[in-house]
Amino acid sequence: MRHLLxxxxxxxxxxxGVLTCASAIAQAHPAPPAPTSTTQPIDVPQLVxxxxxxxxxxEHLSSSDQKYIVESMSGxxxxxxxxxxxxxxxxxxxxxxxxxxxxxKKARSALYHNNHDGTFTDxxxxxxxxxPCWAMGAAVGDFNNDGLPDLIVSCFGGVVLYRNNxDGTFTDxxxxxxxxxxxxxATGAVFGDYDADGNTDLFVPHYVDFNMNDLPQxxxxxxxxxxxxxxxxxxxxxxxxxxxLYRNNxDGTFTDxSKAAGVDDxxxxxxxxxxxxxxxxxxxxxxxxxxxxxPNYLYRNDGSGHFKDIALESGVAVSDxxxxxxxxxxxxxDYLNDGKMSIAISHFSEEYAVLYRNDGNLSFTDVxxxxxxxxxxxxxxxxxxxxxxxxxxxxxxxxxxxxxxxxQVEDAxxxxxxxxxxxxxxxQHNGTFRxxxxxxxxxxxxxxxxxxxxxxxxxxxxxxxxxxxxxxxxPMILETKAxxxxxxxxxxxxxSPTNRLALNARIRITTGTQQQLQEIRSGGSYLSQxxxxxxxxxxxxRTLDKVEVLWPNGPTQTFTNVQPGHFYTLKQxxxxxxxxxxx
Amino acid sequence: xxxxxxxxxxxxxTLVGCSSGSGSGGxxxxxxxxxxxxSPTFAPTPGLFTTGQSxxxxxxxxxxxxxxxxxxxxxxxxxxxxxxxxxxxxxxxxTAIAVxxxxxxxxxxxxxxxxxGPTVSVVQSTHDQTQLMAAQxxxxxxxxxxxxxxxxxxxxxxxxxxxxxxxxxxDSAAPLLEQVIAADPSNYLAHFRLSTVYRKxxxxxxxxxxxxxxxxxxxxxxxLTSIYKTLDSPDKTPGK
Numbered sequence: 001m002r003h004l005l006x007x008x009x010x011x012x013x014x015x016x017g018v019l020t021c022a023s024a025i026a027q028a029h030p031a032p033p034a035p036t037s038t039t040q041p042i043d044v045p046q047l048v049x050x051x052x053x054x055x056x057x058x059e060h061l062s063s064s065d066q067k068y069i070v071e072s073m074s075g076x077x078x079x080x081x082x083x084x085x086x087x088x089x090x091x092x093x094x095x096x097x098x099x100x101x102x103x104x105k106k107a108r109s110a111l112y113h114n115n116h117d118g119t120f121t122d123x124x125x126x127x128x129x130x131x132p133c134w135a136m137g138a139a140v141g142d143f144n145n146d147g148l149p150d151l152i153v154s155c156f157g158g159v160v161l162y163r164n165n166x167d168g169t170f171t172d173x174x175x176x177x178x179x180x181x182x183x184x185x186a187t188g189a190v191f192g193d194y195d196a197d198g199n200t201d202l203f204v205p206h207y208v209d210f211n212m213n214d215l216p217q218x219x220x221x222x223x224x225x226x227x228x229x230x231x232x233x234x235x236x237x238x239x240x241x242x243x244x245l246y247r248n249n250x251d252g253t254f255t256d257x258s259k260a261a262g263v264d265d266x267x268x269x270x271x272x273x274x275x276x277x278x279x280x281x282x283x284x285x286x287x288x289x290x291x292x293x294x295p296n297y298l299y300r301n302d303g304s305g306h307f308k309d310i311a312l313e314s315g316v317a318v319s320d321x322x323x324x325x326x327x328x329x330x331x332x333x334d335y336l337n338d339g340k341m342s343i344a345i346s347h348f349s350e351e352y353a354v355l356y357r358n359d360g361n362l363s364f365t366d367v368x369x370x371x372x373x374x375x376x377x378x379x380x381x382x383x384x385x386x387x388x389x390x391x392x393x394x395x396x397x398x399x400x401x402x403x404x405x406x407x408q409v410e411d412a413x414x415x416x417x418x419x420x421x422x423x424x425x426x427x428q429h430n431g432t433f434r435x436x437x438x439x440x441x442x443x444x445x446x447x448x449x450x451x452x453x454x455x456x457x458x459x460x461x462x463x464x465x466x467x468x469x470x471x472x473x474x475p476m477i478l479e480t481k482a483x484x485x486x487x488x489x490x491x492x493x494x495x496s497p498t499n500r501l502a503l504n505a506r507i508r509i510t511t512g513t514q515q516q517l518q519e520i521r522s523g524g525s526y527l528s529q530x531x532x533x534x535x536x537x538x539x540x541x542r543t544l545d546k547v548e549v550l551w552p553n554g555p556t557q558t559f560t561n562v563q564p565g566h567f568y569t570l571k572q573x574x575x576x577x578x579x580x581x582x583x
Numbered sequence: 584x585x586x587x588x589x590x591x592x593x594x595x596x597t598l599v600g601c602s603s604g605s606g607s608g609g610x611x612x613x614x615x616x617x618x619x620x621x622s623p624t625f626a627p628t629p630g631l632f633t634t635g636q637s638x639x640x641x642x643x644x645x646x647x648x649x650x651x652x653x654x655x656x657x658x659x660x661x662x663x664x665x666x667x668x669x670x671x672x673x674x675x676x677x678t679a680i681a682v683x684x685x686x687x688x689x690x691x692x693x694x695x696x697x698x699x700g701p702t703v704s705v706v707q708s709t710h711d712q713t714q715l716m717a718a719q720x721x722x723x724x725x726x727x728x729x730x731x732x733x734x735x736x737x738x739x740x741x742x743x744x745x746x747x748x749x750x751x752x753x754d755s756a757a758p759l760l761e762q763v764i765a766a767d768p769s770n771y772l773a774h775f776r777l778s779t780v781y782r783k784x785x786x787x788x789x790x791x792x793x794x795x796x797x798x799x800x801x802x803x804x805x806x807l808t809s810i811y812k813t814l815d816s817p818d819k820t821p822g823k
Contacts, residue, residue: 222812313778313782313787322776
C-alpha cells in the first residue's frame with residue numbers, strides 16, 4: 001500500500017510475416033474493439049447485502065487514527081469448509097492496535113460455521129482459532145494429507161499453522177511443524193507443492209521489518225506525509241523483510257529452503273501477496289509475488305528445487321510505464337477464455353489497478369487502460385480482488401474492494417476519502433470490461449475501509465457470492481443474483497493419494513465453441529482464501545460437451561456431455577459423481 | 584472476394600485415362616467400332632503462373648479438330664474450334680475434345696491455369712525460438728476456394744499502403760525508440776518500452792540489454808531524485 005510521493009507450434013502458431021520487412025508477432029490477442037456503447041443493454045448481475053441476516057457479528061478492531069502502518073494492513077478473510085459438509089465456512093482475521101498490543105491485549109479472530117440456511121454461527125471458541133496472533137490473513141492447505149483443510153494464519157510476527165482435527169477443532173502445530181522460526185511480518189502465505197513430492201509446501205511473503213521497540217513517528221519524515229498531511233510512516237522509508245519458502249518434509253514438519261530455492265528476496269522488497277500457478281504450463285508450479293511499491297517477482301520453477309525471477313522480462317514486474325506500483329491483491333483468471341491465466345493486481349490511489357494479459361510463452365502485456373480496468377480504480381486504494389463470473393455468463397468479471405490507509409487523507413483536500421466504494425467490472429466478452437458497480441449494487445457504493453475479499457457459493461445456490469472483510473467495523477456479505485436463465489456447474493475435486501485438496505488442479509470445460517479454464521488455488525486476493533470448489537457459469541449452454549480435469553500430479557481426466565445445474569465431485573482417477581446438496 | 588489458401592497450391596489437372604478399345608477376330612464378327620481419337624494435350628502444362636500465357640492445344644490423331652471451352656463446361660462439336668494458341672491473363676479452365684473422321688470423339692481433357700497473386704516472402708518464428716524470423720520458401724497467393732486455411736481477401740476494401748501486416752507497427756516502434764535512446768541514453772522509460780517491443784519481436788538478447796539499461800538508468804534517476812529531495816527537505820532526512 002505504498003503511496004508515491006509522486007502442433008509443437010500449437011501455442012505459437014506458425015507466424016507469417018508478409019513482404020520482406022514484416023516480422024512475426026503472435027497475435028494471440030487482437031486489439032479489443034471499442035467498448036460497447038453505453039446505450040446497449042447489458043445483462044447485469046445484482047449483489048445484495050445480506051450481512052445482517054447472516055447473524056455474523058464480527059467486527060475488526062482498529063485504531064481511530066492508524067498512526068502505524070501495522071494497524072492498517074490486517075483484514076484477510078478465508079473461506080474454509082473445515083467440517084467437510086460441502087458448505088464454505090468463514091474465518092475472519094483480526095488484529096489489535098499498537099496501543100492494545102503494548103497493553104498485552106489481543107484481538108479475536110473468528111470462525112463462523114455455515115448453517116446452510118443463510119445464517120452462520122460463531123464456533124471460534126470450540127474450534128480454538130480465536131487468538132492465533134496479530135493476524136493479517138489466512139489461507140488453506142492440507143499439510144498432512146489427511147484430506148482436511150488446515151489453516152495458515154499470517155501474522156505480524158510469523159505464521160500460525162492450525163491443524164484441522166476433523167472434529168470441529170483445530171490444534172496449533174506451529175512449533176512442532178517447525179514454522180515457529182518464521183518471525184517476520186508475514187502477509188499472503190500460500191500453500192503449493194512446488195517440488196511435486198505430494199506434500200504441500202508453504203511460501204510466506206514478508207512485508208516491513210517493523211520494530212515495536214522503535215516505532216516510526218507519525219508524520220515525522222517526508223515519507224510520513226501524504227499530500228502534505230502527516231500520516232503513518234511506511235512502507236517507504238522503512239526496511240523490507242525477506243520472504244520465505246518452507247519445504248514440507250512429509251512428516252508434519254517444514255524446512256526453510258528460501259535461499260537454496262532462490263526465493264529469499266535478498267532485496268527485501270515489501271512482499272504482500274503471492275500465488276502458485278503453472279504459468280509456464282510445463283507441469284511445474286511457478287510463483288508470483290506482489291511487492292508493495294517494488295517490482296513483482298515471477299519465479300519460474302526449473303523443476304530441480306530452484307526458481308529464477310523472470311518478472312521483468314515477462315512484463316509483470318512493473319507497469320507499462322516502467323514504474324513500480326503498490327502491488328497488493330492478486331487475482332488470476334482466464335478472462336479472455338483463451339486458456340491462459342492473466343493477472344490483475346490492486347494498487348494505491350493515484351496509481352491504477354493493473355491487468356497483465358497473458359500472451360502465452362511467459363509473456364504478459366499491461367492492458368489495464370485498453371481493457372477498461374485502470375481509470376475507475378485511480379481514486380482508490382485497492383486490496384482484495386478476484387475474477388468471478390457473477391452472472392453465470394461464462395465470462396470472468398472482476399471485483400475489487402477498496403479503502404484508504406490514512407484516516408487523515410480527507411484533511412488533504414485532495415478529493416480522496418478514507419472510506420471507499422467497491423468496484424465491479426463486467427466482462428464485455430471482447431477483452432474489455434465495463435465498470436458497472438452502481439448498476440450491480442447500491443451496497444457496493446457504501447464507502448468502507450475494505451481489505452479481504454473471498455469468493456464462494458455460500459449456500460449452494462449456483463452462484464458465486466462475495467465475502468468482504470473490512471479493517472474498520474463489520475464485514476459485508478454480498479449475495480449474488482445472476483441471470484436465472486444462465487446455467488452453471490460446480491466441481492469439488494479431491495486429489496489422490498496426495499494433494500487431497502487438489503490445489504492447482506485445473507478444469508477446462510468446453511461448451512460449443514467456447515472453452516473456460518479455472519484453477520483451485522491456496523490464498524490469493526489480499527491475504528484471503530476463496531472456496532476450493534470450481535464454479536463455472538455456462539450461459540445458455542445446456543450441456544458441457546467436455547470437462548477436462550488437469551491434475552498437477554497425474555494424467556488428465558476427460559468427461560463428456562456433462563449436464564449443468566449440478567454439483568459434482570471427483571476423486572482423482574475416479575468417476576464424476578453427482579453430488580447435489582440435500583437441503 | 585478472393586479466397587486464398589495458405590500454403591503451396593497446385594493447379595488441378597484432371598486427365599481422363601485413354602482407352603484404345605479392342606476386339607477379337609471372327610468370320611461373323613461385325614466390323615470393329617471406330618477407334619477413339621486421342622485426347623488433346625496442353626502446353627504449357629496447366630498450373631500456377633505469375634504472368635499471362637498462351638496455351639497451345641495439340642492432338643496426335645491425324646486430321647483431328649479440337650473444340651474447347653474456357654468456362655469449365657463440357658465442350659461439344661459446336662464449341663469453339665481451336666485455331667491458334669489461347670491467351671489468358673486471368674484464371675481460366677480450358678476443357679477440350681478432339682474430333683476426327685472415322686474416330687470416336689476423344690475423352691475430355693481439362694486444365695486449370697491460374698495467375699498467382701504477388702509473391703510474398705515468408706519468415707517463420709516459433710515460440711520455442713528454434714526459428715526466429717527464419718526465411719522460408721516464397722509463397723504465391725492463389726485464387727481458389729479449394730483447400731483449407733483460407734484467408735479471405737475483400738479486394739473491394741482498401742486501406743493505406745502498408746508494408747506487411749501484423750508486425751508493422753511494432754517494427755516501426757523499434758527504430759523510433761532507438762532514435763529516442765540515441766538522443767538520450769539515460770531515458771530509462773524508452774529503454775523499458777523498447778524492451779517491450781523487442782519482446783514482441785522475439786529478440787531475447789535485445790530485451791535483456793534494454794532491461795539492463797532500464798534498471799541501471801532508473802536506479803540512477805531515483806538516487807538523484809533522493810538527493811534532490813534531501814536537499815529540499817527541512818530535516819534533510821532522505822527517503823528510501
